[in-house]
Amino acid sequence: MARAVLPAEPPHEELPRVLLWRWRRNPLRRRTDLVQAWIAAGLFLIVLAGIPAAMFLAGDTAYRHYEKSARHQIATRYPLPAVLVRDAPRHPEPGSDEAKKARYSVTVRFTDDHGRSRTAQANVRPALPAGSTVQVWVTAEGKVTGPPLTPEQIRNHSMGWALVAALTVPLIGAAVYGLADRLLERHNLARWDTAWAETAPRWTTFP
Secondary structure: OOOOOOOOOOOHHHHHHHHOHHHOOOOOOOHHHHHHHHHHHHHHHHHHHHHHHHHHHHHHHHHHHHHHHHHHHHHHEEEEEEEEOOOOOOOOOOOOHHHHHOOEEEEEEEEOOOOOEEEEEEEEOOOOOOOOEEEEEEEOOOOEEOOOOOHHHHHHHHHHHHHHHHHHHHHHHHHHHHHHHHHHHHHHHHHHHHHHHHHHHHHHOOO
16 A cells, blocks of 8 residues: 655745745735835834833933932921821731831821921831831921932832833834735735726626
């Protein structure tokens, strides 16, 4: 009984011909195919150059913004001692890393610069008993707020915006390529309809 002979796999050197078919002259290549290839190559180079440029611009702009905000916060906020009015809640896992980072909102009492006694909510460490003294940051209006941004926070926020910019550039490039592909496809379909309108009568007319 004869054994079926499976077709041989195409040689590996033929793969580049398939991958780069839009760049090679062949009877099936349309002008729009070459245009699409050039658009893809141009967008690829733009994205490669745009990522570091966008990261630098976004990071530098964000750094200047947060640095200015930090200076304003330092000038308009000041620390004051405050006393807990009631016990702070206990963390479910005392001594854990999560407990060290956890903060609970508790009512505290403090005296502002004008000598007036005020109460407000402040975030404190777990399990602090009532009567404990903590430091709170207060605005000129006497409202409890967060501490000014630290240099590390400024760097982290700036790096975050730089990362967002780095991810945005290729997304924009992909969106532009998708739009170009759709417009070229519409152009191809319009040409195909025109060509078919000229050819159809010869296929559908009987002698």
